[in-house]
Amino acid sequence: MALVLERLESGYGKLKVLFGVSLRVEKNTVTALLGSNGAGKTTTLLTAMGVVKPWAGRVFLDGKDVTDVPPHKKVELGMALVPEGRRLFADMTVEENLLMGAYTKRAREKVLDTLEWVYSLFPRLRERRRQKAGTMSGGEQQMLAIARALMxxxxxxxxxxxxxxxxxxxxxxxxDVVKRLKEEVSILLVEQNVAASLEISDYAYVLENGHIVKEGAPQELAQDEYVKKAYLGV
Incomplete structure (x- = not known):
């Protein structure tokens, strides 16, 4: 199992957001975490990454307990986060942003190979490699944010x-790129676009008010009456 969250609880200040969230991401799969605004999806990712400290529960990466490992060490161990809002270095070029993602020892050893790999995934980035990130379109910036994490x-x-x-x-x-990426990396995808997420994922969870309320194969959830009514507008 690539990633396991086990009865995860966390929040901000005295506000509890996650109430025992458990999920699994199998190797070389796309696992979707779905839900509306305020459900706790982003908090789940931030807690898994260690940006938000868990109040209870465990996080396992490749079978190793990494619950208390700080975020930069998790990156060294093989976990990367593409945050909402991209958070690029706007005044740096595309390639400079990409190289900033390859700061771990393991990444530096293969930096040129990895650069070629991400350029093959996102040819537009190769074309724009000398362009400042802040001048790119929203779609191009999102490509760059994902590519930087892959570095x-x-x-x-x-x-x-x-x-x-x-x-x-x-x-x-x-x-389409995310779907192809699972050949190289296991993915936990947080999305409000439920229909599109179910199309590319191998397994999915539905989060509401900090609780997992549904889980299953995408085809099953797409036919679930509650999911259809609440998230698919059917």
């Missing part, structure tokens, strides 16, 4: 709302 050569990639604010055609292209 660390992660085993598990945490993707937070990659489709937010993007045009449907751009989302379709981006999700």
């Amino acid at each position: 660390s050569r992660p085993k598990v990639l945490l993707l937070d709302e990659p489709s937010a604010g993007l045009a449907p055609k751009v989302v379709a292209d981006l999700f």
